Amino acid sequence: xxxxxxxxxxxxxxxxxxxxxxxxxxxxxxxxxxxxxxxxxxxxxxxxxxxxxxxxxxxxxxxxxxxxxxxxxxxxxxxxxxxxxxxxxxxxxxxxxxxxx
Numbered sequence: 001x002x003x004x005x006x007x008x009x010x011x012x013x014x015x016x017x018x019x020x021x022x023x024x025x026x027x028x029x030x031x032x033x034x035x036x037x038x039x040x041x042x043x044x045x046x047x048x049x050x051x052x053x054x055x056x057x058x059x060x061x062x063x064x065x066x067x068x069x070x071x072x073x074x075x076x077x078x079x080x081x082x083x084x085x086x087x088x089x090x091x092x093x094x095x096x097x098x099x100x101x
Contacts, residue, residue, distance in 0.1 A: 009089055016090035020097015 008086065012086040013089045013093040016093025016095075017097040018093075019090075020094040020099075021101040022097075023094075024098050024101035
């Protein structure tokens, strides 16, 4: 009896759940970090010198442009039904993780 399909479905759900929890905690962390930077700038402190939105955008866009051609090799499309059920369970886990996290 092959149980690898069941394990894949379970892992997809758990992976979505963990991603949802991480996203919710990350959003709270970003909000608290923004509040901390606003308070620090009001007090005259600078935690991250010489960083601007332009330099961050340049680094991120350079990374995406150099690695965009590798994406089709990462996604191997097999059976459409299996991909659909894994995607749906991942999204359900993601929703539960964000909602309950």
